[in-house]
Amino acid sequence: MSHQPVIDGLEFARTGAKLQGAWPVADFPRLRDALRTDEGTLHYELRGVPEAQGHPGLRLKVDGALQFTCQRCLGALEYPLHIEVLLQLAATQAEVDAEPLQADGPERIVASREMPVHDLVEDELLLAIPLALRHERCAGRQARAAREGQSPFAGLRGLFGGTKH
Numbered sequence: 001m002s003h004q005p006v007i008d009g010l011e012f013a014r015t016g017a018k019l020q021g022a023w024p025v026a027d028f029p030r031l032r033d034a035l036r037t038d039e040g041t042l043h044y045e046l047r048g049v050p051e052a053q054g055h056p057g058l059r060l061k062v063d064g065a066l067q068f069t070c071q072r073c074l075g076a077l078e079y080p081l082h083i084e085v086l087l088q089l090a091a092t093q094a095e096v097d098a099e100p101l102q103a104d105g106p107e108r109i110v111a112s113r114e115m116p117v118h119d120l121v122e123d124e125l126l127l128a129i130p131l132a133l134r135h136e137r138c139a140g141r142q143a144r145a146a147r148e149g150q151s152p153f154a155g156l157r158g159l160f161g162g163t164k165h
């Protein structure tokens with residue numbers, strides 16, 4: 001991996017710094033397991049926010065497309081990815097724990113002087129990707145088989161050795 005920026009989190013936020021770049025999807029090993037193929041490129045933009053609801057923060061945007069497998073027809077399914085998230089920075093884990101987490105509030109992370117941007121992006125990708133994706137309308141032969149009453153779990157039952165109890 002050539003592009004490996006590291007930021008000083010609080011300094012980056014305080015100065016309203018900005019960083020952008022791109023990585024191939026293949027550079028995210030923790031994401032790859034969920035994907036059909038690791039084709040494509042993800043573009044990110046990271047901005048420092050001096051004050052976000054009382055705390056310094058980082059605003060992260062990630063755009064691109066990921067290649068999944070449709071869970072109904074098992075065909076390829078391209079998923080457009082648009083992440084925009086505000087991360088509140090805390091100086092210590094104790095500071096994070098001191099405030100009750102709001103369900104709809106921003107995510108909180110502990111800032112450090114050396115925060116690898118790649119890890120920040122990968123963490124957000126893992127939170128953002130859907131668990132089981134399906135086409136709105138499947139096309140092709142496999143889809144017809146599905147419509148003709150084949151259970152989507154038929155293949156799984158085969159794997160687990162039949163339906164005997």
Ligand SMILES: [Zn+2]
Pocket residue numbers: 070071072073074075134135137138139143
């Ligand atoms: Zn499908």
